[in-house]
Amino acid sequence: MKKLMNEVGHYVDQMLDGMVLAHPELRRLPGTTVLVRAEKADKVALVSGGGSGHEPAHGGFVGPGMLDAAVAGEMFTSPTPDQILEAIRAVHGDQGVLLIVKNYTGDVMNFEMAAEMATMEGIHVEQVVVDDDVAVQNSTHTIGRRGIAGTVFVHKIAGAAAEAGYPLETVAAVAKRAIDNVHSMGVALSPCTVPASGQPSFQLADDEIEIGIGIHGEPGVRREPIRSADDVVDTLLDTILEDAAVQAGDDVAVLVNGLGATPLSELYIANRRIARRLAKQGVNIQQTRVAEYMTSLEMAGFSISLLKLDHELAKLLNAPATTTAWRS
Amino acid sequence: MKKLMNEVGHYVDQMLDGMVLAHPELRRLPGTTVLVRAEKADKVALVSGGGSGHEPAHGGFVGPGMLDAAVAGEMFTSPTPDQILEAIRAVHGDQGVLLIVKNYTGDVMNFEMAAEMATMEGIHVEQVVVDDDVAVQNSTHTIGRRGIAGTVFVHKIAGAAAEAGYPLETVAAVAKRAIDNVHSMGVALSPCTVPASGQPSFQLADDEIEIGIGIHGEPGVRREPIRSADDVVDTLLDTILEDAAVQAGDDVAVLVNGLGATPLSELYIANRRIARRLAKQGVNIQQTRVAEYMTSLEMAGFSISLLKLDHELAKLLNAPATTTAWRS
Amino acid sequence: MLTTSAFIAFIQAYTNRLDELQPLLDQLDNQIGDGDHGTNMTRGFHAANERLTSTPADDLGALSQAVAMTLLSSVGGASGPLYATVFLRFSAQWKGQSQVDAKDITEAIVQARDGLVARGKAQVGEKTLIDVWSPAAQTLQANPTESGILAAAKAAAEAAVGTRELVAGKGRAAYLGERSRGTCDPGSVSSAVFFEEFANAIVGGVEKTPWPTLVS
Amino acid sequence: MLTTSAFIAFIQAYTNRLDELQPLLDQLDNQIGDGDHGTNMTRGFHAANERLTSTPADDLGALSQAVAMTLLSSVGGASGPLYATVFLRFSAQWKGQSQVDAKDITEAIVQARDGLVARGKAQVGEKTLIDVWSPAAQTLQANPTESGILAAAKAAAEAAVGTRELVAGKGRAAYLGERSRGTCDPGSVSSAVFFEEFANAIVGGVEKTPWPTLVS
């Protein structure tokens, strides 16, 4: 394991320091792992977060048009309720707070506890849970799907709704509509190594890829032989399209998300296939994003997220936002 | 070697296709490897480029406020004069064209030949050569220093000057002033693999890093044992500061550039040290950029670029730009 | 009878056992989760132990509350809120008391079990620590005495071993579906150890289950 | 005497040699550059060969021009403009001629050498292909006959081997400083092969230097 780091116990702390030192538009609440906007806004406040290791998520999406606060946990570990509560306290005005949570037991429970504590303090808190990963089978008998890179679309849309002055219930409703309409799936070409353990999260042979990967280094849903970029895209896209029930004439936004070590050139090669396939099906791509938005440290691989747009979602997606990792 | 690609001979072509499919504000000149702005601007035109494998450079910097055209060569190979000439022909108006070239024999010669051809066609062409890599000793007996990530600052500043309506000679002069004031140095934690060769560009032991790396997978100037992020930053920064003759009270811009596989979190850990050291020396950081700007495929490592700012350079650096990889 | 000093000794003994078992718990979690359950638990209980050194030792409610808040703010992940919930329920049940009897203990364990179910929404059979807390609470309810506490610890250990055959329906292991079968649930093992050390602190004389040979 | 058909045969023979030597040239470049000189040269000369099949074969100037333009648009890197310059100078020198004698050849080689210096700004001793072109051109100038062409090829080969001891002052190898010593310059080797095949096409009977055993 080769990492550019100092003492492993200070990894998250020093990363957050480096982030606010780079971006004066971000502020770190003293003694916490919470990043907030330098200037508080008068509107429904949005708080998200999760384990560290997904950079630029989530701090990179704090700023006008998106989040008000991002809470960072230990590496790939949900943040604790006290930190989340600090974030809520710091950003809430009198219009309430929306928590945007990815569907992992740990995240859901920690955010839920923070919400309960905040409610006890008289703060109006709502919560939405993102579950965009179609690699995981959806059925009433399971815990549902994981939240992965599609979450960034939810940040953007809820952020624009809040900025537009929508009340909390409406922001939450719009965020839920975004969640219902976003479908994602990822693939890994190589694992990642959590600094504290020093061991790769799984082992892949030179000719293997891991399909349906999560974002915490967990193995995916199946292992397959490596093949051409177009074939790999097709595997993900077939599953996504089937699940999303996208049809000719539909408007969509596409997110091609690098997991950490994959060159941008490879992401563009993937996007070429995605764009052509969607065009062939008569689907209108309104916006495409190709970059690292929600990573797994230095994992090689990528995910595709497809967001089906209605008129309002499209408007909110295109609304201005100026954060360090998303601008529009 | 695991790459997300199709036939290796189509790598650059398909990447460029994927790029314009993602970004409608970019246009590819048919039958070439040239990306230009979708809308031609009436001002001095800026053309840059180089080998592929450095994405988002150079196509990611085409757009209002920066470049007018970027020419892509084969992987890590200078583009050919005919392609550069196509770019010049496509973007030149009546105010002339500035070529921004990185100091590699191949790039310099190919751009020079293109400039000669364009001049023969009556197009007014000037050329600046970026040589920011302080890892390479500078002396009159050598070919001078390489051009690495600091080139992006030159794109930005020349771009703003052109957008402001400066005439060609002034744009070139400002670009040269940026070049004189930018100093960079990089380090690799792991090599990269050019798709066509399939072999890593060099071998590093598990406890070794390569100091003073170029951006084409060439070995650096020396190999050293791995150590803490702070120590590695100090090694680079000491050399840069000495060379740049930066003093207390100086204004600077900082670029912490990921080489491809290094997580953003590690870049921020590096930036923490950079920012603190500069603050301690009384240097004012006017702007910090932390991201992948000029990569070497999936190489792990990073480079630091320091740009000393005078009043005009600062103004131009902060001027608006909206490209896919740089916004301000 | 659980006194404040027995409570403090329990937390200390449990922390020691977690230190011993951390590699095992990480390994189990690596097989069907994300490999951090041992790391999470030791981080939390070391912090709790530390915290107890500066907590007035005259109120089981306050001590439980201190453990709960420390776990909450130091663990994260799934196990943080879950184990914190256990101690929050203890705290509500034992508020203002410097010692409690087997009936109070039984009520606290039942309350904790209910809290875990409310928090994690898992049912018995879904390969989570509920599979341990549920039979342990039932055993105690049927026999709310000191011997019941020993019986509960035994039931907990058996239940933890029994999770090996289950397919996960909640938690990270659930994404593996059928592939989660064949490995004991790490949270169930840490819970069984909890009951073992709990019984030992209150009743004494409990033999330590050789977990590494039993479940790995 | 160089005829158009000898010229075409030369380009073909040189391409074949490059195919053979590509691994060696890449390997030399890998040691002191970026490992692509063989790849660059074969890409360029294959394209040139292809182009010649559709070029009217009655004018050495037009043939040279076709080769130059093809190299320019297919090679890139340092060697592209350099070898293109060689053929651009040939083209200027031989314009409109269907055959040229040793004096015309000498003049073209001298012009090519001057073009290379103008383009790459390297001096003799800087471990570039100038170290081969310079002695070859001088040898020919001293003896502008067919036997001079053979002597030039011999001088070129010796000079290429001699670059091993030099420290690079131009090109990518220059960044290595002292560490560039001990490896032959790849561009010098491809240039020596150029002179070998050139002499063979014009005079014939030239023995092929066993480059792999000589320089690797």
Ligand SMILES: Nc1ncnc2c1ncn2[C@@H]1O[C@H](COP(=O)(O)OP(=O)(O)O)[C@@H](O)[C@H]1O
């Ligand atoms: N919904 C749930 N209800 C009860 N227990 C759960 C639930 N989800 C997970 N657990 C328990 O948590 C344990 C995992 O804890 P840990 O590894 O520390 O957290 P994480 O899964 O966030 O990494 C599992 O072994 C399981 O016993």
Ligand SMILES: Nc1ncnc2c1ncn2[C@@H]1O[C@H](COP(=O)(O)OP(=O)(O)O)[C@@H](O)[C@H]1O
């Ligand atoms: N300035 C120069 N003048 C003359 N020859 C040069 C110069 N720079 C490089 N060369 C030649 O080019 C060769 C390298 O070519 P090649 O590997 O194809 O290009 P690149 O260096 O761009 O990868 C070197 O071996 C050297 O002989």
Ligand SMILES: [Mg+2]
């Ligand atoms: Mg975890």
Ligand SMILES: [Mg+2]
């Ligand atoms: Mg090259």
Ligand SMILES: [Mg+2]
């Ligand atoms: Mg875990």
Ligand SMILES: [Mg+2]
């Ligand atoms: Mg080369």
